[in-house]
Amino acid sequence: MVYALPDAGSVHALERVSLAIAAGEIVAVLGPSGCGKTTLLNILAGFLRPTRGTVTVGGRVVDGPGADRGMVFQQGALFEWLTVAGNVGFGPRMAGRPAAEIRATVAGLLDTVGLAGFADTPVYRLSGGMQQRVALARCLANDPAVVLMDEPLGALDALTREKMQGLVLKLWQETGKTIVTITHSVEEALYLGERLIVMAPRPGRIEREFRLPFAREGLGVDARTVKASPDFVRVREEVLGMIWGMEEQIMGEAGS
Amino acid sequence: MSERPPSGLAVWLGLADNPFTRQKTVRFGDPSALRSGRVWSIIVVVGLLAGWWLASVFQWIEPFYWPPLGATRDRLVKLATEGFRNIPLWQHVWISVFRVLMGVLLGALAGIPLGFAMGLSAVARGIFDPIVEFMRPVPPLALIPLIILWFGIDETAKISLLFLASLFIMTIAARSGVASVAVAKVHAAYSLGTSKRQVLTHVILPNALPEIFTGLRISMGVCWSTVVAAELVAADRGLGSMIMIAKNFLQTDTVVIGIALIGVIGYSIELLMRWAERKLVPWKGR
Numbered sequence: 001m002v003y004a005l006p007d008a009g010s011v012h013a014l015e016r017v018s019l020a021i022a023a024g025e026i027v028a029v030l031g032p033s034g035c036g037k038t039t040l041l042n043i044l045a046g047f048l049r050p051t052r053g054t055v056t057v058g059g060r061v062v063d064g065p066g067a068d069r070g071m072v073f074q075q076g077a078l079f080e081w082l083t084v085a086g087n088v089g090f091g092p093r094m095a096g097r098p099a100a101e102i103r104a105t106v107a108g109l110l111d112t113v114g115l116a117g118f119a120d121t122p123v124y125r126l127s128g129g130m131q132q133r134v135a136l137a138r139c140l141a142n143d144p145a146v147v148l149m150d151e152p153l154g155a156l157d158a159l160t161r162e163k164m165q166g167l168v169l170k171l172w173q174e175t176g177k178t179i180v181t182i183t184h185s186v187e188e189a190l191y192l193g194e195r196l197i198v199m200a201p202r203p204g205r206i207e208r209e210f211r212l213p214f215a216r217e218g219l220g221v222d223a224r225t226v227k228a229s230p231d232f233v234r235v236r237e238e239v240l241g242m243i244w245g246m247e248e249q250i251m252g253e254a255g256s
Numbered sequence: 257m258s259e260r261p262p263s264g265l266a267v268w269l270g271l272a273d274n275p276f277t278r279q280k281t282v283r284f285g286d287p288s289a290l291r292s293g294r295v296w297s298i299i300v301v302v303g304l305l306a307g308w309w310l311a312s313v314f315q316w317i318e319p320f321y322w323p324p325l326g327a328t329r330d331r332l333v334k335l336a337t338e339g340f341r342n343i344p345l346w347q348h349v350w351i352s353v354f355r356v357l358m359g360v361l362l363g364a365l366a367g368i369p370l371g372f373a374m375g376l377s378a379v380a381r382g383i384f385d386p387i388v389e390f391m392r393p394v395p396p397l398a399l400i401p402l403i404i405l406w407f408g409i410d411e412t413a414k415i416s417l418l419f420l421a422s423l424f425i426m427t428i429a430a431r432s433g434v435a436s437v438a439v440a441k442v443h444a445a446y447s448l449g450t451s452k453r454q455v456l457t458h459v460i461l462p463n464a465l466p467e468i469f470t471g472l473r474i475s476m477g478v479c480w481s482t483v484v485a486a487e488l489v490a491a492d493r494g495l496g497s498m499i500m501i502a503k504n505f506l507q508t509d510t511v512v513i514g515i516a517l518i519g520v521i522g523y524s525i526e527l528l529m530r531w532a533e534r535k536l537v538p539w540k541g542r
Contacts, residue, residue, distance in 0.1 A: 047443055067449030077440035080539040081462040091448035094458065124539045142448050 013039040015203035028193025036204020070144035085119040091142030109137040129160035323509035331509040359418020371430025396421035409490040422475040429471025433464025466540040
């Protein structure tokens with residue numbers, strides 16, 4: 001993927017990225033800034049057309065955004081003129097589902113994400129963490145095959161962030177959705193990636209792939225226990241080392 | 257040392273600190289740390305009225321330059337009951353307000369779709385950009401001679417002028433409302449399976465409402481100034497024409513009353529629009 005910039009320059013954002021994701025997998029994509037991970041997600045979502053190659057979801061070639069791939073953005077993508085229920089029910093309402101069905105879907109999802117009782121609250125009154133709960137529920141209300149998340153917890157404080165990671169795992173277990181998360185937090189990537197894709201920059205490419213047990217462990221025990229386990233710490237240090245290596249290489253190239 | 261909490265009245269007048277301002281040490285440069293200062297406002301208003309009253313009693317000023325208090329009150333009563341030149345005062349007020357409302361309404365009806373088209377279509381932007389950008393810096397008052405040449409001085413002329421004054425403000429407001437939509441919202445909507453038409457009506461339109469409202473407020477203000485000025489030039493009814501004709505008869509008191517009414521109505525329009533804005537687009541600025 002050669003990404004053309006609005007000012008007529010271009011960046012070689014991705015180089016021969018090949019990735020097969022099975023249904024029901026939870027995948028985390030991690031990499032230093034400029035490794036093309038957001039470009040990759042935008043291609044999966046259908047917001048960008050790749051220079052070469054294709055994306056296929058369930059046998060159908062992706063050509064533009066669609067309801068089969070739900071998106072959760074970092075922030076600012078909620079509709080602030082609507083209530084919580086209005087946001088969550090947006091997809092089904094646009095699809096013309098019956099009102100009673102929408103109400104039931106919305107009520108169920110608000111319960112799941114811990115926002116029961118906030119249905120009629122305007123979203124601009126909610127805290128950042130609660131807004132991301134709405135964003136998750138809005139995405140799930142549409143029952144997409146794949147959930148794509150672009151730094152979904154990036155703007156949250158550390159405590160809220162950890163709670164939300166637990167919620168994402170819970171939703172993964174309960175809905176069985178395929179989830180792809182982009183993140184720059186190593187800890188989050190280890191925790192929210194049954195498969196962890198580490199990307200390297202210039203040009204953006206897949207550097208290494210891990211299969212990790214922590215997402216499944218996280219379903220049983222609480223996040224702190226998982227993240228404090230020796231295995232978790234060992235992998236975290238290894239991945240951190242890789243990322244640091246890439247960052248230093250970038251700095252070296254920039255300095256020369 | 258124990259301090260008595262200041263009375264509510266003292267805080268309201270700005271003679272004492274409220275609990276919030278009391279804790280602040282930095283005041284110069286932090287407007288939120290200042291007292292209300294209302295006592296000074298009261299002194300100024302009372303002082304001006306007292307000065308007017310004294311000047312009237314002792315006849316310090318020629319009525320030609322500034323009318324005495326009593327005569328002004330009598331004139332106001334007379335204007336309210338008998339009207340000015342056989343037209344009741346409320347009709348002078350209403351015709352001016354009506355012209356403004358029509359101008360803003362027509363300007364919005366044409367300007368909002370035009371602004372949306374310019375924000376959403378390259379063709380529309382290409383066609384209208386030179387016109388809008390050229391007309392934007394032209395003060396509406398500069399159009400009065402042309403409007404008179406085209407439409408004469410009847411009602412059509414005035415409303416056309418106000419329509420033009422409001423049109424470009426509304427077009428630019430709607431265009432920037434469209435441009436202000438975060439692309440993440442549009443992406444999110446398409447990922448929820450929304451059609452183009454639904455993105456327009458359910459995402460871009462509500463997202464542009466705060467900007468459209470700001471446009472309406474500016475339009476109202478500009479049209480109010482413009483209507484008064486237009487009536488000064490050519491009209492037989494309306495507040496502007498009332499004070500212009502009163503000047504010809506050297507009725508300074510009517511002129512002063514007219515100016516005061518113009519100020520009060522302009523201010524009321526602004527307050528009304530702010531109130532409507534809070535009610536209709538409460539998410540603005542959040």
